[in-house]
Amino acid sequence: MDNQDIAIVSELRRNARASISDLAVLVGLSRATVRNRLERLQKEGTIVGFTAILADDVREHPVRGLMMLGIEGRGTDRITRTITGLADVKAVHSTNGKWDLIVEIGTQTLEDLDSVITKVRKLDGVMTSETNLLLTTHMTTRAR
The missing domain is CATH 1.10.10.10 (Winged helix-like DNA-binding domain superfamily/Winged helix DNA-binding domain)
Structure with missing residues (x-):
């Protein structure tokens, strides 16, 4: 380009x-x-598609976090399907290294974030997790 x-x-x-x-x-x-x-x-293949952006996609979430997950065995696909169905989950990324999945979460309150984290941690096959709060975003390619 x-x-x-x-x-x-x-x-x-x-x-x-x-x-x-x-x-x-x-x-x-x-x-x-x-x-x-x-x-x-x-x-x-540089441009692979165009998409509709929903109001929820651009709504600011005052509490945002990244949850890294370690998955037991071959449960990644099942867990990914379950997690992507949660309203407060904004993206799910597969990765390599220590973590199998990275989950982007956006909520209105810390209590809501804690609720999402608890739901995910209770999923059968989630062995370990670590969550970090996002404080400031300096650059993004997502619509705002």
Whole structure:
């Protein structure tokens, strides 16, 4: 990706519904150039999709945490399915090293966070966990 591609992607991150005409004006390129670049970025797999952002996705959660989980045996898929069904879970990441999963949690209160942590810890197959509170986010690519 060159600087022009980066500019297009940056604008799409701000508003994935922006028209090609609007993108062209924002990045200072012709509509045809923007369309060609978008098609190329999709064909190459650089842009893999567009998504709808729900109000809950951008709602600020005053209490946020990362919960790292150690899973016993082959229970990771089952536990992942269960965790992704919890309303306060914002993302689940598989990883390597000491932890099998990293779970992003966002709640309104510390008591709500504690409730989510307790539910997850009680799942059959969760052997160990560690949770860290997020204090300040300096950079994110998520919609706000």
